Amino acid sequence: xxxxxxxxxxxxxxxxxxxxxxxxxxxxxxxxxxxxxxxxxxxxxxxxxxxxxxxxxxxxxxxxxxxxxxxxxxxxxxxxxxxxxxxxxxxxxxxxxxxxxxxxxxxxxxxxxxxxxxxxxxxxxxxxxxxxxxxxxxxxxxxxxxxxxxxxxxxxxxxxxxxxxxxxxxxxxxxxxxxxxxxxxxxxxxxxxxxxxxxxxxxxxxxxxxxxxxxxxxxxxxxxxxxxxxxxxxxxxxxxxxxxxxxxxxxxxxxxxxxxxxxxxxxxxxxxxxxxxxxxxxxxxxxxxxxxxxxxxxxxxxxxxxxxxxxxxxxxxxxxxxxxxxxxxxxxxxxxxxxxxxxxxxxxxxxxxxxxxxxxxxxxxxxxxxx
Numbered sequence: 477x478x479x480x481x482x483x484x485x486x487x488x489x490x491x492x493x494x495x496x497x498x499x500x501x502x503x504x505x506x507x508x509x510x511x512x513x514x515x516x517x518x519x520x521x522x523x524x525x526x527x528x529x530x531x532x533x534x535x536x537x538x539x540x541x542x543x544x545x546x547x548x549x550x551x552x553x554x555x556x557x558x559x560x561x562x563x564x565x566x567x568x569x570x571x572x573x574x575x576x577x578x579x580x581x582x583x584x585x586x587x588x589x590x591x592x593x594x595x596x597x598x599x600x601x602x603x604x605x606x607x608x609x610x611x612x613x614x615x616x617x618x619x620x621x622x623x624x625x626x627x628x629x630x631x632x633x634x635x636x637x638x639x640x641x642x643x644x645x646x647x648x649x650x651x652x653x654x655x656x657x658x659x660x661x662x663x664x665x666x667x668x669x670x671x672x673x674x675x676x677x678x679x680x681x682x683x684x685x686x687x688x689x690x691x692x693x694x695x696x697x698x699x700x701x702x703x704x705x706x707x708x709x710x711x712x713x714x715x716x717x718x719x720x721x722x723x724x725x726x727x728x729x730x731x732x733x734x735x736x737x738x739x740x741x742x743x744x745x746x747x748x749x750x751x752x753x754x755x756x757x758x759x760x761x762x763x764x765x766x767x768x769x770x771x772x773x774x775x776x777x778x779x780x781x782x783x784x785x786x787x788x789x790x791x792x793x794x795x796x797x798x799x800x801x802x803x804x805x806x807x808x809x810x811x812x813x814x815x816x817x818x819x820x821x822x823x824x825x826x827x828x829x830x831x832x833x834x835x836x837x838x839x840x841x842x843x844x845x846x847x
Contacts, residue, residue: 591628609642636787693721
């Protein structure tokens with residue numbers, strides 16, 4: 477779809493007074509899930525849309541079936557690859573037509589294009605959330621973000637305390653903190669019947685312990701470290717991996733010597749069903765922002781073993797799980813063994829207090845003056 481035709485064809489009759497969340501693309505990822513879930517939660521009180529700068533609706537839904545349930549609130553700008561200096565003006569025209577109450581950008585690309593567009597269109601409430609600050613370590617990127625913030629003049633937000641500190645150090649502005657949240661009605665503990673049904677649906681045995689990971693299969697997520705830890709973990713526990721990515725072939729090769737103890741389930745649409753099949757959740761990342769999967773698993777009552785990186789400590793219940801150093805398969809294996817032995821508790825209460833989607837959605841509306 478070309479830029480010339482994508483925006484004029486948008487039909488969003490419920491957009492007046494809406495919150496429009498802007499992302500770079502709609503492909504599986506924590507930031508994208510957070511934007512979708514925020515829009516869904518906020519739509520209880522106000523119209524809410526998700527605008528993807530890149531892509532086209534049918535192709536995006538085909539590649540990520542989870543988007544089907546959000547179809548009625550999705551807008552695609554059809555941005556071409558590379559810089560598009562005219563896009564802010566086309567977005568400004570779109571915003572004038574849709575008359576949103578707030579435009580909320582997520583990460584640097586949406587800030588650069590939709591932030592100035594929202595200001596140009598006279599949108600009074602403009603918010604921008606940084607979901608991680610690693611990219612600001614590049615001085616050129618930091619200068620670009622400072623300039624974009626000066627032009628767009630949004631309320632600046634970070635999704636975790638460590639992100640806020642890093643953003644302040646890089647650009648000299650202190651963001652407000654709104655922690656990520658998950659839907660604690662959708663993600664809740666499963667009973668034994670649901671657990672058995674989920675295992676059967678996923679082809680997992682009912683008589684063995686199952687450790688789960690939900691992640692992009694990329695090096696930063698540390699799935700290779702979890703596979704290495706499984707080689708050091710006694711017994712016949714299974715590691716079930718939900719996700720897809722560029723490291724899939726290498727990870728399968730690494731796991732080949734472990735027989736059936738590592739199962740690759742691919743990209744799953746039913747994440748509550750995945751968590752229902754597990755006894756323990758593992759997050760072995762080398763770096764993280766504030767991971768939604770960690771909150772989802774804990775909301776489902778699963779103890780977690782995670783690496784102590786990025787925003788993980790802020791989203792982790794210390795009373796039920798264990799934090800281990802990154803890049804240490806032996807420590808990971810020891811903690812997984814302890815977790816399977818049942819030494820942890822139920823972390824759901826922690827998520828209800830510190831990681832609720834309803835609280836995050838409310839706090840963002842308050843910052844937009846829409847509470």
